[in-house]
Amino acid sequence: MNIRKLPIGIQSFESLRKENYLYVDKTEFIWNLVNLGKTYFLSRPRRFGKSLLISTFKAYFEGKKELFEGLKISELETEWKKYPVFHFDFNGKDYSGSSSLAAVINSHLESWEKLYGDEKKERSLEERFAYLLEKAYEKTGLGCVVLVDEYDKSLLESESEILESNRRLFKGFFGNLKKCDEFLKFTFITGVTKFSKVSIFSDLNQLQDISLYDQYSSICGITQEEMEKTFVPEIQLMAQKNDLTFEGCLEKLKEMYDGYHFSRISEGMYNPFSLIHAFASCEFECYWFSTGTPTFLVEKIKSVNFEPKLLTSDELAIDTNSISDYRSDNLDPLPLLYQTGYLTIKKYDKEYQQYYLGYPNKEVKYAFLKSLVPIFYSPADTCDALFIVNFVKDLRLAKIDEVLNRLKSLFARLPYSTKNDDSVIEQNFQNVIYIVFMLMGQFVNVEEHYSFGRADCVVQTKDYIFIFEFKRDKSAQEALNQINEKKYAESFNCDKRKLFKIGVNFSSVEKNICEWIVE
Structure with a gap:
């Protein structure tokens, strides 16, 4: 049996396609979002494919048609153009210092100023960004594309005094997206949480939060159909290595890695990080947990004196507003547990507009319980x-x-x-x-x-x-x-x-x- 290339650690769409890694086609979502709207926000748990999605948007807006050959979008798109793309990646940075976030943003701006002009380099970060958007629009004659990956990374990993400083910085900086709307073609922002007090969501009122939209529930992650269509040889090999039938292997995979729901009626989603690592090793291990439970989540649980046995309840309810927003002063940890992927939607009560939450699968259940050990x-x-x-x-x-x-x-x-x-x-x-x-x-x-x-x-x-x-x-x-x-x-x-x-x-x-x- 030929061993195919699994995209472990690959977050670049261009690398994935050029180097012939397996890819679950999500490009129809790309086309629909671009043609139906302009400014979006998407919340998904860590290790769920947000960075690859942003990278796919980037390749599309840079007009790299050859990368999309054989994919659904190649049947839909008739006019490929190269837009000016401003890609902010807040992953993999240290935000412990008071000026860390500003330094990351400054680094991004300096790279773009080499292309579009640095006449405003002595001004504030937000003034420089606004100037770049305008100049890019004038130079290319096309609207700018702003892609923001893991915007909340610096907010979730900051001490309280630095957190407030970072909030203010975001308020001024991304407030430009509303003021510079005439220069923009498309904006897409991802994160784990939706901070209710960050101006991205209060000032930028045209931002469309698609995190709970049923039609986009499978934009990240892998459905049962996608898994069985894309990974048949890997499933067969894993079944063989573990003395299982093909059907038995599917059942075990579902039990371990399936079960995420991101809308009221969506089908279950597999965690792509865990699923791909399982195929690579042919072992049913807890891969998502091995990446570590976020410190901010452990601190939150500790600060509110949370009782883990409550998670056995069938009445773990949360309303529509609470499930979407995150406030650091909220004593209820359920919104954060949902947004970080430790809980997921199990059912929805339409009459009372309440979501009922629970563990998505065994991998997450034991990851969560193990993360509580240092607390208790x-x-x-x-x-x-x-x-x-x-x-x-x-x-x-x-x-x-x-x-x-x-x-x-x-x-x-x-x-x-x-x-x-x-x-x-x-x-x-x-x-x-x-x-x-x-x-x-x-x-x-x-x-x-x-x-x-x-x-x-x-x-x-x-x-x-x-x-x-x-x-x-x-x-x-x-x-x-x-x-x-x-x-x-x-x-x-x-x-x-x-x-x-x-x-x-x-x-x-x-x-x-x-x-x-x-x-």
Whole structure:
């Protein structure tokens, strides 16, 4: 079987096409956007193809017709022109300094001033940009194209005082897009978030946010149809390497990397970064997580005292306005969790105009849970991957005492409040149980519930079933009695595996598990 070139790390459309990398054709979206409007914004999670999309726009507006041969846009476009393109790329820069953003913008302007004139080089950044747009228009006779990749990079990675400075800089600089509208042909801006207080969205009121438009829901990412059309040899090879049928491999890929929804009725989307890396290695690993959870997201969760167990709720609702905008002073982390890709749209209630959110797939679920470890555990390595693996190994051997002793070791190292606050103790207790058992779900079948009439946690291995019930400041016997009285084990009556019922009590005084009973 011939191994084809997968575009790992390739964000340049020109390089991708010239060097014969595989490409999922998105060019019909390009043509539609250019011919139906003028100024757009698109929000998508990191590693979802935004930079490649911007690069494709750039190649199109630079009139590089030869790069689009055989693609859909070659059937639609009848007149190729070379427009003046102003491409701002805010990726891969350090924005920790107070003047970092200004330096990046200045670098871009200097390169264009060599082409269109530097007569205004002593003026402010925004005056220089406005002058360049006007001169480019006069010199070429064509409207300017402004492409902005990851505009919010400097805003999300800045300290509070630098953040405000960067906001003001953006307000003046990109305010030119409205004042210079007569010189513009097309504007496309991407980012992870939509900052409600940044003037790109308040002053530039003609900006069309297409982030939740159904007709553009698959502009980034890969649909099921696109995957099965483009990557058949890769799927076949991956199935062979993992002793799966073709259909079994598709099912596993879907479980791991599919499930993103970017509109009310859109089909599921695969994360292209994860999918392509999976094809390259022929392994079902967590590739998106390996790129690291953004620091700003971890800090946000920490600052609002977020309870991860809430994500098991079926009522994780957010309204239409909140899902689109991001405010750094908003105590609700759900908009940020959606925009960064840790949650996605599961359904939409038209009557109440509410979106219901949840994890898109297993890869993201475990990435999110692992990112919470440094927040709730001190030191973080007390709940690292090996620690979870040891939990699973003990359960597979039915070493229940060892499992609960491992839990005790976690509780013993938790950073509790010096005020002995009952709510803090209760929350820490629940967070430990939730995160540990959910992370074990990577290796065994784990169901955890916090609703009436269901066991706190059920773990199933090849040979055993474990039903856990946890109580706080009561008794292990009471926990065990609840398992029996509520008949939690009934659904396993016909199962031939050995079943264990485990009642556990947590003491607020000792701030740890104090007893357990196994039946």
